Amino acid sequence: MALHLISSAATLKAIKPGDPRRRITDGGGLYLLLFVKGGSHGWRLDYAFEGRRKTLSLGTYPSVGLGAARQKAAEARQLLTTGADPSQVRQQKKQSFVKQRQIEQLVEAGLPVPESFEAVAREWFGKHAPTWAASHSDKIIRRLERDVFPWIGSRPITSIAPKDLLELLRRVEGRGAIETTHRVQQNCGQVFRYAVATGLIGSDPSRDLRGALPPWRPEHYPTLTDPRQVGVLLRDIDAYEGGFLTRCALQLSPLLFVRPGELRRAEWNEINLDAAEWRIPAHKMKGRVMHIVPLAKQAVAVLRELAPLTGPNGWVFPGNRTNGEPMSENTVNAALRRLGYSRAVMTAHGFRGMASTMLHELGWPSDVVERQLSHAERNTVKAAYNHAEHLPERRRMMQAWADHLDKLRRDQAPKATALAAIK
Numbered sequence: 001m002a003l004h005l006i007s008s009a010a011t012l013k014a015i016k017p018g019d020p021r022r023r024i025t026d027g028g029g030l031y032l033l034l035f036v037k038g039g040s041h042g043w044r045l046d047y048a049f050e051g052r053r054k055t056l057s058l059g060t061y062p063s064v065g066l067g068a069a070r071q072k073a074a075e076a077r078q079l080l081t082t083g084a085d086p087s088q089v090r091q092q093k094k095q096s097f098v099k100q101r102q103i104e105q106l107v108e109a110g111l112p113v114p115e116s117f118e119a120v121a122r123e124w125f126g127k128h129a130p131t132w133a134a135s136h137s138d139k140i141i142r143r144l145e146r147d148v149f150p151w152i153g154s155r156p157i158t159s160i161a162p163k164d165l166l167e168l169l170r171r172v173e174g175r176g177a178i179e180t181t182h183r184v185q186q187n188c189g190q191v192f193r194y195a196v197a198t199g200l201i202g203s204d205p206s207r208d209l210r211g212a213l214p215p216w217r218p219e220h221y222p223t224l225t226d227p228r229q230v231g232v233l234l235r236d237i238d239a240y241e242g243g244f245l246t247r248c249a250l251q252l253s254p255l256l257f258v259r260p261g262e263l264r265r266a267e268w269n270e271i272n273l274d275a276a277e278w279r280i281p282a283h284k285m286k287g288r289v290m291h292i293v294p295l296a297k298q299a300v301a302v303l304r305e306l307a308p309l310t311g312p313n314g315w316v317f318p319g320n321r322t323n324g325e326p327m328s329e330n331t332v333n334a335a336l337r338r339l340g341y342s343r344a345v346m347t348a349h350g351f352r353g354m355a356s357t358m359l360h361e362l363g364w365p366s367d368v369v370e371r372q373l374s375h376a377e378r379n380t381v382k383a384a385y386n387h388a389e390h391l392p393e394r395r396r397m398m399q400a401w402a403d404h405l406d407k408l409r410r411d412q413a414p415k416a417t418a419l420a421a422i423k
Helices: 009-013 066-081 086-108 117-131 134-147 149-153 162-173 178-197 205-209 227-238 244-256 260-264 297-310 331-338 350-361 366-372 380-385 391-411 418-422
Strands: 023-027 030-036 040-049 052-061 277-280 291-294
Touching (some): 030 052, 040 066, 040 086, 052 086, 066 086, 086 149, 117 134, 117 149, 134 149, 134 162, 162 178, 178 205, 227 350, 244 260, 244 350, 244 391, 260 331, 291 391, 297 391, 350 366, 350 391
Antiparallel strands (some): 023 030, 030 040, 277 291
């Protein structure tokens, strides 16, 4: 079948009754289905979600023009990059609209509005989110919006029984996401216990589900710690042929060994290249305490190369979209996959384990290493005064670490491959 492409709005205006074509494609899964719904033309977007082919309707032409259709398709593709199904998101919005209308009708009639699970969950979230790191709170609310609210969000929290929660959890389990299943159960339990504390319900239904789910224990992030393997990885990173920002993020990951979310959310106003120092604000840190990252000369060099492109203000690693968000959380992991490192071999978070293991092996004091990993102080009040603890020695360690990485990089033959080294 011949492939008919949309080159401009004029292509669409030229369509006449009796046109033998079934569809005209615009690329990327977007196409115009001709002569549907009584002679009008319908925009469609084909996409794949969890291994299944799906189609999303984007309106009819000419009510929805070419530009608007492309914009809708771009928004749907953006949802896919976050792990959401555009069709489900649309359905959830419709359900939310119906729910809101029902609430409005109850209010207009002077009737009480039952406390829904979603309302209680959002109240609980609003009270705790200010004390969490932004990346942590984002994960929780996305998890609730994706896996919980569509199924029990509109129900009065008093009506939810253990069997209802188990049905929800098995739906998540059914797609093989065992860790997420346990996280969902944990978050729902927190909401139910908040409802108990505020007098809305008498007991937490999630307590009766112990033992009902397959066991799961957190795993350590895969990493490389063999000097030869690390050297080859560093050479592979230097040879990365993808985007410039991604290569810079890859190069800084082993040098700084901060959490991936901290790196991608770095801002230029936090970094002083002359002082060779990056001060991460407390609200961005997992422990809610400001953290100092001394910058080795190698890290400063990477940042100076990047500054003309993304500086002097805003995100150090801005995202590809125009929504003002930083680089995607999957960017560094995706780049590692592109270099041939599977999830079981190396992850973005694995650079922390690499540094921790190897710095200890090199003889650096545990207190210094752990402080630089922002692990050392659990007491946040005390830590607020100790963020500069061991700072002179940490500066020496970070430069020595960068020099050690350079040596490992030089020690590897140019033709070596990382996967061969691992084997």
